[in-house]
Amino acid sequence: MADKKVIAQLKRRLLEGIQVLTAEGVLTGSGHLSARVPGTETFIINPRYAGVLADPGDICTVDLLGKRIAGKGPIPSETVIHSAIYRARKDVRSVLHCHARHAILMGLQDGGLVPFSREAGRFAGAPIFPSSHGIDNDGLAERMVQVLGAQPAIFLRGHGVVVVGPGIEGTCISAIQLERASMDQLFLMSFTTPKPLPDMETKGDDPRLENPYRAWPFLLYKHKIRSKRAIKASVKPPKEGEDL
Numbered sequence: 001m002a003d004k005k006v007i008a009q010l011k012r013r014l015l016e017g018i019q020v021l022t023a024e025g026v027l028t029g030s031g032h033l034s035a036r037v038p039g040t041e042t043f044i045i046n047p048r049y050a051g052v053l054a055d056p057g058d059i060c061t062v063d064l065l066g067k068r069i070a071g072k073g074p075i076p077s078e079t080v081i082h083s084a085i086y087r088a089r090k091d092v093r094s095v096l097h098c099h100a101r102h103a104i105l106m107g108l109q110d111g112g113l114v115p116f117s118r119e120a121g122r123f124a125g126a127p128i129f130p131s132s133h134g135i136d137n138d139g140l141a142e143r144m145v146q147v148l149g150a151q152p153a154i155f156l157r158g159h160g161v162v163v164v165g166p167g168i169e170g171t172c173i174s175a176i177q178l179e180r181a182s183m184d185q186l187f188l189m190s191f192t193t194p195k196p197l198p199d200m201e202t203k204g205d206d207p208r209l210e211n212p213y214r215a216w217p218f219l220l221y222k223h224k225i226r227s228k229r230a231i232k233a234s235v236k237p238p239k240e241g242e243d244l
Helices: 004-023 079-088 101-106 138-148 168-189 215-222 228-234
Strands: 032-036 042-045 060-063 068-070 094-098 153-156 160-165
Touching (some): 004 042, 004 094, 060 079, 079 094, 101 160, 153 168, 168 215
Antiparallel strands (some): 153 160
């Protein structure tokens, strides 16, 4: 069983992630962010209402079968998205499902994202799940997980996206990057045909997402979620000379 202090810190980070995603226009009144609880077969997730309204006491704990075991609830109807991914992907420690506007439009494009920029390059090959139905049962969730494979994100055609990552902060940053890359590609498509850069790296893994020591502190400061002093105290930059 996880330490109460660990869970409290995880809930605080989850709520900060929801605040950042809402402020960035990625998360609206619907959508859900979760995080795996270290050392357990459980995860935490915001309840079934606008996540930005939730307090620590509202956050629910759910097992890997999608059953709520703590928290007031109700849990989101698509909680099975999270439980299915956590069962299949041991590398994933956080999952987001949201309905970001430009990512929805990109998911309607048969060609998907083109690696025309560094942000887009991370999501090159991100698959498109063909169903627009809400993923609220194990069968659909398992199908989605199979299509997702080892990718960092999947488009749900006409519905939204699912983004996964090595932690809450990395998942949130990936979702913001995905929405921005989708918006940029749609803009490019209005006057030209986006083409892959010939020397673009298209690796899905990014070690900087495990310790986003620049991007995340900036977002916390930009949206006034923590004080400048508190943010600076929490930053853990890599050692000088490390390539991160």
